[in-house]
Amino acid sequence: MEKTIIKESNYRIRNARVIKARQMTAHEKLFEIALEGGENLDYEPGQFVIVSLLGVGEAPISICSSPTKAGSFELCVRAVGKVTNAMHRLEAGDDIGIRGPYGKGFPxxxxxxxxxxxxxxxxxxxxxxxxxxxxxxxxxxxxxxxxxxxxxxxxxxxxxxxxxxxxxxxxxxxxxxxxxxxxxxxxxxxxxxxxxxxxxxxxxxxxxxxxxxxxxxxxxxxxxxxxxxxxxxxxxxxxxxxxxxxxxxxxxxxxxxxxxxxxxxxxxxxxxxxxxxx
Ligand SMILES: Cc1cc2nc3c(=O)[nH]c(=O)nc-3n(C[C@H](O)[C@H](O)[C@H](O)COP(=O)(O)OP(=O)(O)OC[C@H]3O[C@@H](n4cnc5c(N)ncnc54)[C@H](O)[C@@H]3O)c2cc1C
Ligand code: FES
Missing domain, CATH: 3.40.50.80 (Nucleotide-binding domain of ferredoxin-NADP reductase (FNR) module)
Structure with a gap:
């Protein structure tokens, strides 16, 4: 099985901002996120990022938008614990840390x-x-x-x-x-x-x-x-x-x-x- 090559930049936490946050159901919220400086995330469908919240922790979350949409990406988050509940308190304009993208996507x-x-x-x-x-x-x-x-x-x-x-x-x-x-x-x-x-x-x-x-x-x-x-x-x-x-x-x-x-x-x-x- 081929190993995924992780780029140097993917090891570090990148600063990002919540552009939009929308409650979808009682437990899930959809976030549109943009990396600082207009950087593109450069991902494939099926990959995930690790969301990093200062003083709270980290959680892996799948990217739910398509890479055909440039400039921002979306995450759909179910509130189940420490990090995901803290994410649910974020609104447009709030800062967030992003590591990744990681993993092998769909072929x-x-x-x-x-x-x-x-x-x-x-x-x-x-x-x-x-x-x-x-x-x-x-x-x-x-x-x-x-x-x-x-x-x-x-x-x-x-x-x-x-x-x-x-x-x-x-x-x-x-x-x-x-x-x-x-x-x-x-x-x-x-x-x-x-x-x-x-x-x-x-x-x-x-x-x-x-x-x-x-x-x-x-x-x-x-x-x-x-x-x-x-x-x-x-x-x-x-x-x-x-x-x-x-x-x-x-x-x-x-x-x-x-x-x-x-x-x-x-x-x-x-x-x-x-x-x-x-
Ligand atoms: C590759 C990948 C992609 C994911 N994509 C999404 C996504 O798109 N949206 C989303 O809402 N969640 C996703 N998850 C699950 C998400 O990462 C966990 O729910 C999250 O880590 C919980 O963090 P927490 O600090 O909020 O919860 P914690 O306080 O750490 O835990 C709360 C409860 O959730 C359980 N839990 C924690 N992590 C997992 C896990 N990976 N699998 C099952 N149970 C777990 C704990 O055992 C505990 O019972 C994904 C997980 C992986 C591995
Ligand atoms: S080896 Fe650390 S999460 Fe996979």
């Missing part, structure tokens, strides 16, 4: 020219949105695009305004399901796996990209394999506790792999036999 050169099946559960839509927006901005480079999203309830749905636009696109097949329906929900109800059998896929030219909570992978991959998609055409993004983000501390280790450097995006065929991976 765009491999995906080009093929049909794509994107599957996201919960907060998994954040890193996947980066790739989805990239594919939309380079639409001619990709074949059919299928997007399947799942969340607990419609109130937990992230980027709800954008999802409506995805639904309206003629060049995309988009479906969304909720585990529990509110009275005003007119869409699909059930787990995300229930959407997969109904999707028409050409298995030899379809690549699946899956991001979601750990429990989701095993069941979703089973359904995808049942559609005869080869294991090598399945990519997953895995989340592990991290500290350095640069392959130094070993906190994110999965056997001989460092999730922060060898991942977070992995080819399923390469990790399927690693007990702790999925």
């Amino acid at each position: 765009i050169r491999i995906l080009e020219g093929n049909d794509l099946l994107f599957i996201a559960g919960g907060l998994g839509v954040a890193p996947l949105r980066s790739l989805i927006k990239y594919a939309f901005d380079n639409r001619r480079d990709f074949g059919k695009i299928h997007i399947l999203l799942g969340c607990k309830t419609s109130e937990d749905m992230l980027f709800a305004d954008e999802l409506d636009q995805w639904f309206k696109r003629m060049d995309v097949h988009y479906e969304c399901t909720v585990d529990r329906a509110a009275p005003d929900w007119a869409g699909h109800v059930g787990q995300i796996t229930t959407l997969i059998p109904g999707v028409h896929l050409e298995s030899e030219r379809t690549f699946a990209v899956i991001v979601g909570p750990p429990i989701m992978y095993r069941f979703v991959i089973k359904e995808i394999l049942a559609k005869n998609i080869p294991e090598r055409q399945i990519f997953v993004s895995l989340e592990r506790h991290m500290k350095c983000g640069m392959g130094k501390c070993g906190r994110c280790q999965i056997q001989n792999l460092y999730c922060c450097q060898d991942g977070p995006v992995f080819n399923y065929a390469e990790i399927k036999n690693m007990k702790e991976a999925i």
